[in-house]
Amino acid sequence: MTKPVGMEVAVAAAEAVALCNIDVAACYPITPNTHIAEHLADIIADGRIDAEYITVESEHSALSAVMGASGTGARTFTATSSQGLMYMHEILPITPAMRLPVVMGLGNRAVSGPINIWNDHSDIMLQRDSGWMSIFADNGQEAVDMFIQAFKIAEHPDVLMPINVNMDGFQLTHVVEPIVFPTQAQVNKFLPPYKPFASLHPDHPVSMGTLGLPEIYTEAVKARDVVLVNAKKVILEVWKEWEKMFGRKYEPVASYKTAGAEILLLTMGSMGETAEMAVDALRKKGVKVGLLKLKLWRPFPYDEIRKAVRGAKTLVVTDRAVSYGGPGGPVCSEIRAALYDQPNRPEIVNYIIGLGGRDVRVEDFMKMVEGAPKAKKSGDDYQIYGVRE
């Protein structure tokens, strides 16, 4: 194990991707993913890894190109944010349909309009149902680890599905953190070469991406859903193996000071660390509060969520995207659905916070927890927190 180095997280993410010995990358710049795209280009230009970097003319082509490359059996990577992800939208659901294990780095950012380059989760939430696996990093170390894990998960013969690794824009991508990198030898041991089920080569011609009539479409959809649901097993295995090798533990729902907690706070992404500080402060004040951090977003960890909230009276779910005119934030909707049939489920309070880079401080988390009973009484399904009226 190497010593920690201070590094910008986006740069570290590119280093992690390079450790995975990718074959083809195609990235189109958009803030705040640019530093991943640039640093990866640097690594390849310096000959540190042998890969092709395709300087595509758009995100639509970026994903298309990595799909073509992945079809040949190459290990592929792309990165984007916000409007870039929106621009890929047409292609996103086709990647899992074709079982191509593309890995994508997402520097999460609000979507237009108004145009805003700062962080929230509205980009990924708008793509939530495209059939990709989705994981969220809390900090730089997790981002690095998750990229290496991502290739292994995506390329597992039982999975062969694309995956995106989410890092909060700026709050994560642009901060310098101490990061421990695994050695190349360790990564090589952990991550075997990608063995495609079928690939585009004249020696064994195959047709990929064919036409499916109504007789077959439903079955194709079901097959994809089954694979995605079952991917959780592989994700858990890969995380166990990681823990054994590197000592850092990964779980679909990580918990912090949840023992005896009556109120649980739930976050996804980099806000978890701020929320931990709020939990510490509240615990000091005698509030029985704990924190859940959702790291696995797709496939959604129903069992783990149900287990994690057992015994709690109130669950305060934070969301960083709005489902306009809908039932609340997308994360909370999923959690409500997961708990609906459960006996003794906690009361759920949903706050939508931190939109478009709005700062969320320790005090805000404390206020949300302390204000939960009142928020519940209001009868609203959700509240957009901190709106200046």
Place this chain on the structure above:
Amino acid sequence: MSTLTVTPNYATGVVSNFDLFAGKLVDREEYFSCGHRACQGCGEALAIRLMCKALGKETVIANATGCMEVISTLYPTTAWKLPWIHVAFPNAAAVGSGVEAGLKVMRRKGRIPDRYVKTVAIGGDGGTVDIGLQALSGAMERGHDMLYVCFDNEAYMNTGIQRSSATPFGASTTTAPAGAASPGNRTWKKNVPEIMVAHNVPYVATACHSYPIDFMNKVKKARAVKGPAYIHCLAVCPTGWRAESKDCIKLGRLAVETGIFPLYEVENGKYRLTVEKPEKLRPVTDYMKMQGRFRHLGKEEIGYFQERVNLEFAKLMNKVECIQSWDELKG
């Protein structure tokens, strides 16, 4: 790579050195097999079959959404004996870029056999000249070692004969219908081969399935180019052109003989007509009268059409006669 050298004179109907003619020279292997679901007399399916023969086995195809994808890959069947990938409508060139990069790096790293395999991206006119133009421009500008072939049937046929920017002036389509207040499509065909020349693509050509040897020669030449190449192949669509299936080949010929769709190639900047220029171009009405899509046109519109064809042909001949190749310019 050897290229075929037979140049039949279609104007006179005389085929010189018959011993060497198509049936004997063309690969018998089918890479685009029969049993697909194209309409009778589909020029596009024929063109693809010819293209595949000229490309040979060591080829990977990236296909845009459109008639050819839909008629050839109804799951669980496929008409393709070559490795083939379809992702979406606008992105054949981008998918092809990735295939090319993937094959290159995998070969370099010894993960696939160390053999040259050509990447070919194909699309209809809609997938090429409209929605896919950005991806095509990007791929050609980046200089991927890839051939792009546009099969131009002059409308979005797969979705029901809507106009594209390759639809000729005056054609009636379902989104540019002829009516009391409209002559049908009001614009002239976008000149994408010329746009490709402007990208400094080393090999650009126009072609048509009705001139099979000429087309296959061009595909072979393009295949041999190490870098980007572009072929714009006119593909007759009897369904969309409101013509008879049996007239498919004839219509392709007439498009050339009237000068509406001249066959030429641009090799390193040098223009050359590849099918002998007839003494006199046939009148455009010879071509139009066989197609229902031009049925409504009056004298005035046909007059405009003829004038514009004359002008475009003259512009092309001006290039053929005056423009020097890049090598000549260097020297």
